[in-house]
Amino acid sequence: MSKKRRDIPNYQLPIIETHFHLDYLKDAPAEEVLAAARELGVERFMTIAVTPANIPVVLQLTSEHTDLFGTLGVHPHDAAEFSDETDATIRQHLNNDKIVAVGEIGLDYFYDNCDREVQRQVFAQQLRIAADTDMPVVIHTREADEDTMAILREYAPQMARKGVVHSFTSGPELAGLAVELGFCLGINGIVTFNKAENVREIVAQTPLTHLLLETDAPYLTPVPYRGTENAPKYLPFIAETIARVKEVSTEDVLRQTYENSLRTFFS
Template identity: 35%
Template structure:
């Protein structure tokens, strides 16, 4: 059994093929999925998917690359959404300076508001971080000092220093298909140095399909390929690695356990 801890089942890539996508996931041993809502307008659709499919849970937040396009999120708005019985996380939120560095200040404000919502709800934070390691480490640390919260670094592909900061704060690192790419040796080394009880797996589908499907549309079933790489990294059987990541998911996302 595996959990795809981060996917986007409401995206157009899955329109009209959701039932077959979930069926393939189940056949591959992926029995649970968290579909991530990244904008206000998509929330009803994401909720409906989770309500219609017992294998699917959801999280809600404003993606950092969308912060400049929408009114600033309010903590009360996130707290109200979290009352839904199938909402299990806050996010994805974070910092992305690769394409949207011009909105860095607004992204930082949004991130801090999402963190406050995590404190109020007890739900874990789901972080997106790209080309922003220094600011991300600083904000996560400052906010944790101000009041503890749980967190996963989704699709972790940043540097070793940010990984260590996250682990020192008690956070989790999520392994995506990037870890299977031939040139991702340094990233595999970061995961290998992390405690096994802080690792999750995900697809971020429809993006970042793992080897052997790289370049194609990703889907939750492919979590199994990333998990196979994770097992190799930690010197475990696939069943042992899957059991460990399932326990980790249940600890971080108890609402979905």
């Protein structure tokens, strides 16, 4: 018999989901996913584009829900699909009030789904888009700390607004540089995993003023709901774990990460 899972806590405080993929969730219709999270205080949602084909989907979804916002960009897995047309499409839609960042962009040397030089070129090109348009970015980086740091050192000074290194699992040097340059770190369900002591160490060393809450749903479901599809309604579990690591109240985490999200994407 399976152990009963603890109910999701409701702290009666506003929360912003800064990273999930609404069009990838399969267990419930989009409106049910959003409604369940709203009941627990999630006030705004950011659904993330990852491929050229995904961009019109994000634009359509954000037009259908008043509290749903989006990002436009091409993930490193799909960097080979980036073209001049993609660049033009992203730029065209960044003046849409429902689009709040360029992303998901970056480097992934763990899966190496795309040639690394192509990844670097496309990452840099999308950082230039953000710099040109005064938009923040949503960065994915995995097993690519050195190149990510080199590229950020080059491009971040040109960016009026910075953004987030999302789903942060990298080392302390990249964490420190990101914070120094003005980026936040996105913390999701990984922080609740038993073997993720490295992520909890990063949370411990990073000022709370530079942390954001995210789920990356449908992936990376936090404890105690691992094994089920992730959803924004699980954000309180992530906040609770950050609070334990930082030795502060969950309410303090929720208040500060809410302010951080507003500052990063909605100011």
